[in-house]
Amino acid sequence: MDSSDVQDDLEHVLYTKDQIQQKIAELAAEIDRDYAGRDILLVGVLKGAVMVVADIARALHSHVAMDWMAVSSYGSGTQSSGVVRILKDLDTDLTGKHVLIVEDIIDSGLTLSWLKSNLASRGPASIEICTLLRKPDAAKVELPVKYVGFDIPNEFVIGYGLDFAEKYRNLDFIGTLAPHVYQ
Ligand code: XMP
């Protein structure tokens, strides 16, 4: 879907398809340089990271394996609490692997902070994080993130994997919703 399909639901477009794809190419080039000669295990966090993983994986020249995790973050309403439950674990043994966690968005950072220490305890050779979007103003924990696409304002965004009530994940751009959609 593109912006003409959801015109009435949109407030504004934050990043176009071209801007996203350009950024994915830049991130992939950086990752290729850093991991030269090493195989990477991309760990995608379902469901939001599906588009980022698919596009980054295809932009990389490095050999990658892909695996997926689904987690739910307990908390009141839309606020992440940092108490995380694993809904689907990895199939892969991480021992000696170069793990790159790929996320769509880092908000408070609580989910990923928990996930990183969980995966780090499984004996990988290295573990880093790549996220397309980050909301610096929402950060609740200090979380070193090696690869960041865009730092964005603290507003709710949809598209390119990101949803509102499971809708809009298949937009090829990232935008904000018009208030009438969520009010
Ligand atoms: P924390 O706060 O633990 O949570 O970093 C990260 C998760 O929260 C969701 N999230 C969003 N989803 N638009 C979305 O569609 C947003 O603007 C947004 N902000 C946070 C998302 O699932 C992410 O993995």
Ligand code: MG
């Ligand atoms: Mg997510």
